[in-house]
Amino acid sequence: MTFVWLMELLKGTGKLLLHPLFYYFFFIAAYLGVSRVKRERQNFHTRAEDAFFELRQLLPTGLIIGLVLSVITIVSGLVIPFALVIVIGVMTLLLSIPVRARLLSPVYAVGSAFFVLIFTAGQDWGIPVIGKYFESIEDQIYPSVAILLALLVIGEGILIRTNGVKGSSPKLTKSRRGQTVGVHEVKRLWMLPVFLLIPGEVLEPPFSWWPVFEMGNQLYSLMLVPFAVGIQQQIQGKLPKEAIRMHGGRVLGLGVLVLAVAVVGYWFPVASIAAVALAMVGRELIYLVQRVRDENRPFYFSKQNQGVMILGVIPGSPAAKMDLQVGELVTKVNGIQVKDEKSFYEAIQRNAAHCKLEVLDTKGQIRFVQRALYEGDHHQLGILFVQDEKKWDSAAV
Missing domain, CATH: 2.30.42.10 (PDZ domain)
Structure with missing residues (x-):
């Protein structure tokens, strides 16, 4: 049994290279790095970190957190429908169009995919190839999706607290009085690869080649899915490390709260919907409250008489x-x-x-x-x- 699990993990890891988002996230990270360097050169005639900084930060920490989340999802037996994986990929692509890193939070991609799934489950939309995956969705999968979202939000909070503080970018701007002042901006993207248990019986052609295994008289497949985690925050009234850690702590707290509500969904299904809605509204409130409070603070980085x-x-x-x-x-x-x-x-x-x-x-x-x-x-x-x-x-x- 151990050998079977090991082989499935290796196969799932290798299939990550076939996922188009895996390469797309590298492109976005590279774009963020080039844009940052261009702006820093305009402001200071030099750059702080090189253009490859965002690429270097894309994977290492995310791999570790993703491994931990994978163990939790597999051990707890969270089964995720293949249709959700498809919709998450589509929503991630759509949310990336404005190139606003904060919109690539798993809250928005997974949350919107969750509600799309609710309205499309069991419907025959006549979509070629993938339409049948939506017809076979059962109601009991919704608590699993809500718990997965909660775990991803917790992972996002940890990433912001531990990695977001590295390399915030200095930036020049104008105060309301027209004076030149300094702010710090963190605009980062991480990749969070997580192993998901997919019902094996739904992987019919063109995915029949995907390896499956049996567990408890049920067929499953392990799929390593790359999730995007983005942050975009401008800081004017505090030290950047202090502000970013506080932001990450709030996201982490939101994730724990959403997880508590999502678990109740196994007994009361409506709690799953409440958990996802809470995650989406709460994440947006965290951003807006931070922005309003920071804009009402005096500029920390302004010209000083004593130095x-x-x-x-x-x-x-x-x-x-x-x-x-x-x-x-x-x-x-x-x-x-x-x-x-x-x-x-x-x-x-x-x-x-x-x-x-x-x-x-x-x-x-x-x-x-x-x-x-x-x-x-x-x-x-x-x-x-x-x-x-x-x-x-x-x-x-």
Whole structure:
């Protein structure tokens, strides 16, 4: 039996390469990376992370979380109709058209597919090839779908809290008073591959070649389905890591609440509908509340009289090697008080071989960092901060 399960897992993993969304998610991640680099170069004449950053973040953490969710779904015996897999794929493609990463949350793709399934189940729509998969859907599958959605929302919350804080992008914008200020934006896509138990008897031609196995006198197939998890959040009133972790925590809490309601669906089927509706409404409320609250806060990254606010740090630069952090305030460079870009640059040039900084950290504590400078090092240590008005306007042209 163990050998059979192992072979099914290997076959299911190999079939992932046949799923068109697997490649489509790579394309979207690449597009997000190129777009981010283009915007950063317009703002700062350089980029923070390279264009492949989003591609590197697409899979690793998602694979681990997906494996955990796969074990839960298989052990708990969640059976997902093949028709749902088809509709989720279609809804994911439709939601990706506006290229708004937040719409690629599993809440919207799986939630909308759930309601499509309710209205199409048992109907003969005359759709070639796939129409018969909708005719064979039974009511008892709805609690399984609601629980799957809850697990995916929990996985989304964990991804945002653990991986979303990595590499938020600095950005320049205008305040209501027309002043140049800084914000941070996280626009990320993850792939969450999850093994799903599919009723084997429904996989007739053209899917009859798909491997099936018997369990409890029933035929099943394991299918590794890639789910998209996206986040798009702009942060102006807090440190980006703090705001993103808080956002992820709220999504995680929503997932736990939806799971509790979804489990009740095994006894009261209407609870499954309530769970999916709660997930969709709750996810949208989390986004809207975060956006409204953040827009009502003063800009965290604005010009300061007592120093230069660090809006971003270029990876691998002298600033990164000195462990300078986003949100810290550089008050002195080589013993010289700095207040803007010009004075910062001039103070660095006072000693081309060595740099000593006095920094006010995010907790209000003063610390000193220093480092020898070498030929080829970034002339401004690799710090990104709020640009002068004229410089930003010329870069944005």
